[in-house]
Amino acid sequence: MKNSLGIDFLCFCTSAFGEKYNLMAKLLAQDLQQFAPGCNFIIYTDRPHIFNDNSNVRAVKHSCRGVMPYHERRFAIWDALSVSSSVMYLDADVRICAPVPQNLKFLPGLTARSCGSLQKHIQRRFNQKSQSNKSFKKRYIIEKMAHRISIDLDSPELKFINEFLFAINKDRGRELEFLKIWGDLAIYADTLGMHKHPTYAMTLAAAKSNFPIHHSRMTGLDFFDDRIEKTRISKNQSTSQAKSEYFNQQKNIEKKKKNIFQNYSDLIIRNSSCLYNRARVQLTSKTFPSTLVNYPELNQR
Structure with a gap:
């Protein structure tokens, strides 16, 4: 079975939290309606009503499991894989600028538009001579994540993924194991104080689950970031x-445009929300960790 693009079961997905990213996701939905007709677009969001008039969108109400929403994209991917063998994730602020090529196909595993050696990335990003306390802590957390699942962080085989645009093709169930390990590492990183940068959890989860990572320029895919x-x-x-x-x-x-009071108020809300979510994740990870890590049961569609 093929959609109107001639591509087997291609499904797009993203996650969007907050007014800004939901409004940008709506623009992306309009792009996909025009340039990928017949393809589903699944959005995990805190404001599903924004997409009521987008016929190509299935917006799913979702509450952030982690401290910040960076890892929540995994739930949209999980859902999309329940209806499609081939899924493309796009950040909510990415745009599609021209018809999606009909010959766009992906190998089993994860295919990234931009990726390289994780070993070289770490050596460049976390140079011992120029490390700040913040970057030293980040490297420490990445090392703890690798140790948690017995992966050698110095392996030249590990890939650094620029996670703004990538595709996932089913691979005999390895994609589900990859997502489960990703979820565990996401919450573990949260408890240690790293709430962004899902690429590290993704890379390590792919290595642990033997889920292959491929690089592709996705020739013909005209996008804006x-x-x-x-x-x-x-x-x-x-x-x-x-x-x-x-x-x-x-x-x-x-x-x-916002006035000084609104900007100050937004800052207080963001900081308070982060502190509350950090405490929530710390407590829940010790008492009911499955509620943070497990994926929801999905109806067969």
Whole structure:
């Protein structure tokens, strides 16, 4: 069975929390409606009502299990794999700019648009001579994560994944083991104080579950990511005018004008929320860890 793109069971997914990312996910939904007709788009979100008028979206109400929402994407992927053998995850602020190629296919495992050696990444990012206390702590946590599942962090086989855009193809159940280990490492990292950077949990979980990681430029997939586009412009691979529409739309959402009181109030709310969630995860991980790690039962669709 193929969708209107001629691609077997391709399903897109993302996670979106907060007004800003939900509004950007809505723009992405419109892109996919236009450029990937017939493909489902699953969104795990705290505000599903925002997508009521997007016919290609199934928005699932989701409460953040971790301290911050960076690892919550795994639930959207888990759900998407229940209806599709081939899933593409996109960050909520990514845009699709042209028809998705009909010959876009992926090998079993995880295929990343951008990835490289984790060993080289760690050596470059956590250079002993220039390490701050913050980066020293981060490296310590990554080492603890690797030790937790008996993975050699110095192995040249480990991949660093730029997790803004990647695909997952089913691989004889290894994809489910990968997601389960990812969830365990996500919560473990939270308890140690690292609430971002899901790439490390993903890389280690893939190694432990023998879930292969592939690199692909995904030729023909025309997308917009503000960080990638700025890099392209700096290297004369693009121009500031080429995708100015997408920059402007994102800026209009991100730079919503607020007064000093509103900005201060938002800062207090963010800090209070982080402290509360950190305490919640610390306590729950010791008493009922399954409620943080386990994936929900899904109806067969």
